[in-house]
Amino acid sequence: MTRVLVVEDDPQLVRALVINMRARQYGVDAAPDGTTALRLAAARRPDVVLLDLGLPDMDGVDVIRALRGWTRVPILVLSARRSSDEKAAALDAGADDYLTKPFGMGELLARLRAAVRRTEEVPLAPGTTVVTTDGFVVDLSAKRATRGGRDVPLTPTEWHLLEILVTNPGRLISRKHLLQEVWGAGRHSGTDHLRVHMAxxxxxxxxxxxHPRHLITEPGTGYRFER
Incomplete structure (x- = not known):
């Protein structure tokens, strides 16, 4: 069973989320503040975290940073904050996705399914195991990236983007394709998300x-990986 941690201080929204997710066979824990969220995350090891940024005891961005200190669990932000800077701050801290309140339950559940998919094993192309550049090494079987012999911690979203690019060397991957593959087929926006994660x-x-040598932007179209 996929376990979800809901971090939200609005009791009515928590109730709606819990009812909808349990009806779809998700296990759900709820935390009304950041301190409780961090304790439950350590104790329950959720598969996905749904996180409000406006918590009573600490800013949600600080919760993201604290989680990223020890876990790669997908973090989906649910927030009334709409400015590009605030969204970028959450994504830069390590969030995987950002959904602005008010939102439709259907869209949230689609984003949740996409977050779960990003953590699942993806079959590799025959013979594709390790991709080596002069700057870093990607071990696709171990889901591990190293630079200078040291592990590079990547979030599930960062890993999924990197995996798509390095398994298609030299090929232009459109922004639309990356958004669909990483955030779900129903995603019609989100180029800011993509730009932040690529950065x-x-x-x-x-x-x-x-001045990137390997993760190349093709202006107006997408991205390309070069060895």
Whole structure:
């Protein structure tokens, strides 16, 4: 059973989320504040975290940073904060997706399913195991990236993006395709999400993120991986 941790201080919204997810066979724990959320995350080890940013005891971005200190669990932000800077702050801290309140339950459940899919094993192409560049190494079987011999911690979303790109060397992957593959077929927006996650990948993997050699942007179209 997929276990979800809901971090939200609005009792009515929590009740609606719990009812809808349990009806679809998800296991659900709920936390009304950041302190309880961090305790439950350590004790229950959820498969996905749904996180409000406006918590009574701490900012949700600080909860994201605390979780990212020890886990790669997918984090889906549910927030009334709408500005691009606030969304970027959550994504930069390590969130995998961002849904603005008010939202439809159907869209939330679709995003939740996409988050779960990102953590599942994906069959590899025959003979594709390790991809090596002069800056970093990607072990697809172990789901591990290293740079200078040291592990590079990646979120599930960052890993999924990297996996798609490195298994298609030299091929232009459109933004639309990446959004559909990583965030779900129903996603019609979210290029800001994609841009932020790609920028994070470059900071983690490229020797000079401002002048990437391997994770290349094709302006207006998409991205390409070059060895």
């Amino acid at each position: 994070r990948l470059r900071r983690k993997l490229e020797p000079d993120p401002a």
